[in-house]
Amino acid sequence: MDEDVSGTVKKFMFVNRKAPYGTIYALESLEVVLISAAFDQDVSLVFCDDGVYQLKKGQQTKAAGMKNFSPTFRALEGYDIEKLYVEKESLEARGLTEDDLLVDVTVMSSAEMADMMAEQDVVISF
């Protein structure tokens, strides 16, 4: 393949603001994130507002008859997606701490998150 094309790496940020299961946004976001990983891009995932619920430990969807996609977050490391950021203010408002989450994340303030968002080439919101 042409080196000029394959060598283009952009900074992609996926901003997740919805809870899982109630709407399809969270699952769709994860699908797009996995696709972007196949193109060797610089990917960051942000979880804020109700999006932090996507990473809550102990999801058991059998009784509700839905697919539990939360284990996929643990597999992201295998796709070289290791930049997961959670907004501190959103966690606190929901009575959650870093210990309630099923993967290792970096917790940061809104201000820090805003700085990081400004540095991206592409921001995609779910």
Place this chain on the structure above:
Amino acid sequence: MLHIVNKSPFERNSLESCMRMAQEGSTILLTEDGVFAVTKGGVSEKALKNLMASKKISVCALWPDLEARGMADNVIDGVKMVDYGGFVDLVADSANVQSWL
């Protein structure tokens, strides 16, 4: 009367509106993303406890939806868990139902 709320209290004001209009003796059932309201220490705890105590409103949550979201362990005292059968019973036993979308 049965009031059903299926939206997160952080994202919409459905529960707030519902609580404002729920009369004494009625029932509020939280389903889907609405179940995030019954977490201890959450934004809706104070208002829900107040309704249960002062207006004798029964607050229920659909446990399969709590379980799916990993939120079944830290539920406000006094909130009743119902399964799908219990959901049907609540609807059947109520003269009318309002779904707050």
